[in-house]
Amino acid sequence: MTDLTHLSIADARDQLKAKAFTATELTEAYLAAMEKGRSLGAYVLETPEKARAMAKASDERLARGEGRALEGIPLGVKDLFCTEGVRTTACSRILGNFVPSYESTVTANLWADGAVMLGKLNNDEFAMGSSNETSAFGPVTNPWRRQGDNRSLVPGGSSGGSATAVSAWLCAGATGTDTGGSIRQPAAFTGIVGIKPTYGRCSRWGIVAFASSLDQAGPFARTVRDAAILLKSFASVDPKDTTSADRPVPDYEAAVGRSVKGMVIGIPKEYRVDGMPAEIEALWSQGIAWLKAAGAEIREISLPHTKYALPAYYIVAPAEASSNLARYDGIRYGLRVPGNDIVDTYEKSRAAGFGAEVRRRIMIGTYVLSAGYYDAYYVRAQKVRTLIKRDFELAFEAGVDAVLTPATPSAAFGIGEKSGGDPVEMYLNDIFTVTVNMAGLPGIAVPAGLDSQGLPLGLQLIGRPFDEETLFQVAQVIEDAAGHFSPTPWWG
Amino acid sequence: MSVDLDTVRRVAHLARIAVDEAEVAKLQGEINSILGFVEQLGEVDVSAVEPMTSVTPMVMKMREDAVTDGGYPERIVANAPMTEDHYFVVPKVVE
Numbered sequence: 001m002t003d004l005t006h007l008s009i010a011d012a013r014d015q016l017k018a019k020a021f022t023a024t025e026l027t028e029a030y031l032a033a034m035e036k037g038r039s040l041g042a043y044v045l046e047t048p049e050k051a052r053a054m055a056k057a058s059d060e061r062l063a064r065g066e067g068r069a070l071e072g073i074p075l076g077v078k079d080l081f082c083t084e085g086v087r088t089t090a091c092s093r094i095l096g097n098f099v100p101s102y103e104s105t106v107t108a109n110l111w112a113d114g115a116v117m118l119g120k121l122n123n124d125e126f127a128m129g130s131s132n133e134t135s136a137f138g139p140v141t142n143p144w145r146r147q148g149d150n151r152s153l154v155p156g157g158s159s160g161g162s163a164t165a166v167s168a169w170l171c172a173g174a175t176g177t178d179t180g181g182s183i184r185q186p187a188a189f190t191g192i193v194g195i196k197p198t199y200g201r202c203s204r205w206g207i208v209a210f211a212s213s214l215d216q217a218g219p220f221a222r223t224v225r226d227a228a229i230l231l232k233s234f235a236s237v238d239p240k241d242t243t244s245a246d247r248p249v250p251d252y253e254a255a256v257g258r259s260v261k262g263m264v265i266g267i268p269k270e271y272r273v274d275g276m277p278a279e280i281e282a283l284w285s286q287g288i289a290w291l292k293a294a295g296a297e298i299r300e301i302s303l304p305h306t307k308y309a310l311p312a313y314y315i316v317a318p319a320e321a322s323s324n325l326a327r328y329d330g331i332r333y334g335l336r337v338p339g340n341d342i343v344d345t346y347e348k349s350r351a352a353g354f355g356a357e358v359r360r361r362i363m364i365g366t367y368v369l370s371a372g373y374y375d376a377y378y379v380r381a382q383k384v385r386t387l388i389k390r391d392f393e394l395a396f397e398a399g400v401d402a403v404l405t406p407a408t409p410s411a412a413f414g415i416g417e418k419s420g421g422d423p424v425e426m427y428l429n430d431i432f433t434v435t436v437n438m439a440g441l442p443g444i445a446v447p448a449g450l451d452s453q454g455l456p457l458g459l460q461l462i463g464r465p466f467d468e469e470t471l472f473q474v475a476q477v478i479e480d481a482a483g484h485f486s487p488t489p490w491w492g
Numbered sequence: 493m494s495v496d497l498d499t500v501r502r503v504a505h506l507a508r509i510a511v512d513e514a515e516v517a518k519l520q521g522e523i524n525s526i527l528g529f530v531e532q533l534g535e536v537d538v539s540a541v542e543p544m545t546s547v548t549p550m551v552m553k554m555r556e557d558a559v560t561d562g563g564y565p566e567r568i569v570a571n572a573p574m575t576e577d578h579y580f581v582v583p584k585v586v587e
Contacts, residue, residue: 101567199547213547242553311530322507329508331580333571342583343508351510359509360522366507367495367523376493377530382543384536389544423522424529440547465548 004029005169009073009226010253012172016062016072023062023072027055027116030074034118034170036492041140042165044079045087046119054116061114070233071114076171078162079120080127081107081217082206086117090208091135092125094328094353096335104206105238106175106217113233118171122161125355126325127182127210130429132160133419134357142190142412143168143487147454150490153412156186156429159220163190166220167487173230174220179210180313181408181433183218184445188407188458191447191485193227193475194220196433198466199440200245203238211320212243214313214437222484224446224475228252231468247466255469256476261295263474266400270306271432273409279451280406287404287448287459290481291474301400303391308384309435314427315368315381316438321358322365328353360423389439396464402474405432407445407458432460442468446475448482456485493531494524 004026007015016023031048051074058072082088082100089095103111111117124134131154132140140160142153144167155164159176163186166174176183178196187194195218202217209215219230231252238244267288272281292298330336330349337352339345354362368377395403409431418426436443442465445458459478463471495503500520504511511519565578574581 098571101564101570200550239553239555243548243550245548245550246553305536308533308536311533314526314530315533326508330573331582332569334573336573339583342585344510345583346508347505347510350508354509360519360526362507362509363500363503363519364523364526367499367503370503370506373493379543380533380536380538381530382545383538383541384533385544385547386541387536387538389547422525424525427529438547 005033008223009172009221009229010223012073013071017067019062023055023058023116024052026072027051027074030118030171037168037170039141039491040143040164040168041138042122042161042168042170043076043119044089044091044122044137044161047086047117050086051116051118054111058114058116068114069229070110072116073114073172074116074118075110076118076121076162076165076174077107078123078159078175078177080123080177080208081175082208083107083117083120086120088120088208089136090126091123091137092353092355092358093136094334094350098333102206105203105236105240106207106234109233109236115233121165121174124158124160125358126208126321127158127177127179128321128357128361129157130181130185130426131419132157133415134355136355139415140164141415143489143491144190144412144455145490152415154189154415156189156412158182159186162220163187163192163194166190166222167192168489168491173226175217176220177207177215177217178437179214179317180437181430183220184433184443184458184460185408185429187220187445188447188456189412191456191487192220192222193224193444193446194218195227195231195444195468195471196436196442197231197235197468198245198442200243201442201466201468202234203236203241203244205238205240209324211317212324213320214317224472224479225253225256227444228256228472245466250469252469252472255473258473259295260291260474260477263296263401264399265291265296265298265474266301266395266403267298268301268303268306268403268405270303271405273431277410280409280457283449283457283459284404284406287478290478291404294477299400301395301403303395303435305384305387305391306435309388309438310427310431312381312384312388313434313438314364315377316385318361318365319369319378320365322362322369325358325362385438388435392439392441402470403462405460405462407432407460411451411453411455411457436462441465442471444471444475446478447485448478450485493527495520495527
């Protein structure tokens with residue numbers, strides 16, 4: 001029998017229904033792979049008992065012919081999603097042993113569709129980071145290595161555990177969140193598919209908040225079709241999230257495989273940034289050639305405010321974070337370090353509970369929101385954000401169906417390589433992804449090739465609001481042309 | 493714009509994060525590096541631009557003003573570091 005963990009979600013779903021194997025067998029295969037892959041640091045909490053109970057319930061349903069959309073499919077959950085009765089920490093010391101008494105809407109949707117929970121996945125603390133190195137549980141290792149070099153590479157971040165777990169076959173798919181690129185950049189670094197849906201498509205209820213006007217949940221998967229299957233279950237209309245979009249969820253899988261003939265693909269000239277590696281440039285050209293060959297019309301477009309997206313993001317996101325993270329006070333939940341009085345207790349608890357990157361971002365956010373600076377920084381950044389969104393609106397009004405860009409400015413880098421220096425150097429990782437969050441648009445990263453050192457590289461497609469279907473449709477064309485990319489297992 | 497050491501101390505206090513003196517100098521450098529990076533926003537003409545308030549056009553949802561949840565204090569205090577009879581215990585606030 002082939003290794004069950006290597007099946008796509010679509011194949012596993014079909015074979016479970018055909019009773020080729022049971023959900024319990026599939027879950028056991030993943031639990032064994034997780035044990036062998038522990039050195040990768042992807043999981044911060046394994047929930048084998050829960051997984052076995054859920055798989056058993058799925059088997060009973062399947063036996064009755066009542067399997068739901070994700071019946072028996074084992075998934076990993078980023079530790080930013082609250083899971084009822086299962087420790088949820090956002091990979092921060094300040095949440096310590098927080099055990100939610102409620103379930104996030106997105107994960108509740110997955111379980112209601114029959115999925116099996118394998119455990120909680122590592123991420124940058126409060127999703128602040130691009131390498132998964134700011135996690136209180138320590139870094140995650142990318143299953144990919146440079147050819148002839150056994151040094152550990154980062155999987156990207158902030159959803160680094162999700163990316164590694166999916167790429168290394170430690171789960172069939174995973175949840176992620178994306179505030180500035182935290183799904184698409186790690187997907188690109190590990191050779192898998194990741195989609196950040198339109199703002200409002202997936203409920204944010206029960207997800208630990210970072211920057212509420214930018215945060216959006218989305219799936220990681222090994223194929224475009226699998227990502228489409230997962231997004232159907234992720235997305236819902238949720239009265240508990242006031243920014244949840246009140247519109248029906250389409251059948252995304254039906255869009256996979258549709259022709260892109262006659263579609264207009266925009267190529268933004270501003271993404272040709274200074275110092276862009278020749279390999280990234282070549283990958284982008286290759287993507288253009290594939291889509292042209294599939295019958296799409298390629299059109300150069302201009303998104304003139306692109307270069308301002310990252311600086312505007314580093315005002316808006318920390319400002320919202322400083323406000324959201326004010327709730328961690330050492331009183332109602334989480335870590336408390338006793339002080340002389342209540343303010344001293346707050347200050348000591350927060351100093352001990354937050355890591356360096358989180359403290360830095362709270363400080364920046366507090367500064368840009370403080371009296372006298374609010375207009376100069378925050379209001380100006382929100383005006384620039386309006387301009388960034390307008391750039392895209394003009395392109396879409398002119399008939400562009402989707403925009404093609406590289407997903408990241410480089411392949412994965414080494415653990416420790418960028419974490420010690422200037423924080424801005426790390427922030428530059430999100431240069432191609434952050435515009436999408438600022439404009440609230442959907443974006444998908446799809447693997448498209450390997451660099452000269454044998455590391456995966458991804459392309460990004462950006463779509464109109466709530467037009468994830470077009471992204472799946474175009475991404476499938478890239479996947480068909482590029483093929484699949486898998487690491488050579490060295491762990492376990 | 494850049495921040496001096498006193499501003500770093502003031503912002504840390506506003507953010508309710510204790511910082512020691514060695515950290516103040518380090519944070520000053522890091523914050524100034526980030527502020528230097530965002531300075532380029534000054535180049536953009538935003539004179540006739542509205543600040544973004546909602547990234548996707550949507551109407552705020554309304555519902556009946558009614559109690560729809562609650563009645564489980566034990567769940568509310570379950571994760572608190574110190575509790576007594578369903579109350580959060582805090583250091584003395586009023587003399």
